[in-house]
Amino acid sequence: MAINWFKYSAPSTFYGLAGKLVPWFAWPSAILFVIGLYIGFFVAPTDAVQGEAYRIIFIHVPASIMSMFLYLIMAAYAALGLIFNTRLSSMMASALAPTGALFAFISLWTGALWGKPMWGAWWVWDARLTSELILLFLYFGFIALHASIDDPRRADRASALLAILGSVNVPIIYFSVKWWNTLHQGSTVKFTGTSMHVAMQQAMFITLVACWMYAIAMTLARVRSIILERERNTQWVAELPEVRS
Amino acid sequence: MNKLSLFGLLRLVISRDLMLAMRRRADVLTTLIFFVMVVSLFPLGVGPELGMLRKMAPGVVWVAALLASMLSLGRMFSADYLDGTLEQMLLAPQSLSVLVLGKILAHWMLSGLPLVLMAPVLGLQFDMSVQSLWVLIASLLLGTPVLSMIGAVGAALTLGLRGGGVLVSLLVLPLCIPVLIFGTGAVEAAASGMSVASHLSLLGALLVLALVFTPWVTAQALRISME
Amino acid sequence: MLEISNLACTRGDHQLFSGLSFSLSEGELLQVQGENGKGKTSLLRMLCGFLAPAAGEIRWRGQDIRDLDEEYYAEMVYLGHLNAIxxxxxxxxxxxxxxxxxxxxxxxxxxxxxxxxxxxxxxxxxxxxxxxxxxxxxxxxxxxxxxxAPLWILDEPLTALDVGAVGLMQELIGTHLAKNGMVIFTTHQPLEVAGVETRRLTLA
Known part of the structure; x- marks a missing residue:
């Protein structure tokens, strides 16, 4: 069956498709979170060095991975919108930003919670935590720039340029922070166990998949509201049953 | 009537911005005085022990330079935007990137270069060694143009927005972190007797990278902002 | 020389004009008319390439001005509301x-x-x-x-000018048209050039 992809690049058709897809990602996400966290908290064995405190990685690691991936995906959508002038891509970029920022924030928060029992300090200037903090700043910049421009078209294009610039800069920032960290002999958050137990790997993988599902569901739900907001004066929005009632 | 060459355009834009600044000298001085003040506040905040000040000096001078260069970013395009000159620049039949490069270079000469020249004097306040001072000057010479270039993109993106001045810092500061790290790293390396070549060459690499890409990105940002 | 076909302009949610077509050839004078807020300035800014058309094309010597870019800019002068001085x-x-x-x-x-x-x-x-x-x-x-430059795009060139200067402008435009130039302008004051018929385009 050939799918006409271009049909779904129009906001009006994508609105309906996204609405149908949201539950298919939201429910599996919730179920996988429960399973993954159950394995992580109750099945996986206690770590010989870190005790029970290490279990925070089942949230911390997926959140960190997601925050970085989502920035790149956001920049890619923004670039598509800038180059091909497709409105939906730009809307996807602005729908992804808050979820990405949320993951970056969770990653920092859990990192701090992990740091306290490990080093006795809430915050250590570890290379990865510091990069994560800068990533959060980059998300804030994107969101703030988009929010302060009234004309949605200019907002999309300006923040797209910023996102591209940011994504080019992310590797440079990461490298420079790592370099800075080794020079100052900072601590590095590393998993100290010799090898990861199978249950740990399973839990980590399952929560990571759950995070992906969550991110997709949230983004689709958010892009639906953005579409409604931007297209509020069009005929098809006025004819929607949820708008008419 | 002759057609203007690309180099002629570059010279025209730089000399124009310098001439305008010379007729409005207060702006240049404000940035410089801000830089001096911020650096001088640190000993008052943390205490006058020379050992600690010597250790802090590179970071303090570099962070102050970073903040001072943010201060003048708002002016880079806004005056031209308000009086319509920017419209004419966008209609220039030569490369807009070259024109933007001219504006960036002029901005650096007016806001970056004075900081570089003032830095050794401030370094003396922190009891830095002569060798460290030379490295500080070198790192600022390589680093401050990058700050102007990255800043130009931010200034172009926030053109004409309310609260643009604060917003531009929010956008630009995270992107400037590598410059800060390599810049202070060089001076710290010099202070502890290590080789500074790697730091300075990385700064040089950032400068080349910025020189190649940022004028074009800024030009695109200006076109977006003028819609 | 300058051909505009099926041009549309939207600002925000609001459509200013659509389906606008006209062309301008050497020695012609075109006045864009319309009440405030009908999109006169937007049309002129579109002709300068500042604004992207929501639909339609602007062609100069048969090529889209967005593709010509700097070659087009070498052949036009724009004078906006702001004096750029x-x-x-x-x-x-x-x-x-x-x-x-x-x-x-x-x-x-x-x-x-x-x-x-x-x-x-x-x-x-x-x-x-x-x-x-x-x-x-x-x-x-x-x-x-x-x-x-052969193409002049003038947005309200007569604002703040006295009678003498308006006469000067008429003379200036006349000479330019005689040299096969083209002028597009907006104004709320009368501007007639002797011996040249002013074409009028009304945005409504």
Missing amino acids: KDELNALENLRIGAGLAGCEVDDKEAIAALRHMGLRGRETLPVKVLSQGQRRRVALARLLVGN
């Missing part, structure tokens, strides 16, 4: 820099001649901030004299 500089410096940005190097003699033609004799080296609004507009208009 600096208070801190004098009239002469302003004119030379303005011409430089438009790609031509003008020496002092040519520049002074242009300023005198615009009735600014004796004001050439005064800082622009001491000039009146009308005199500033004259400094901006002097740019038309020092270039040789």
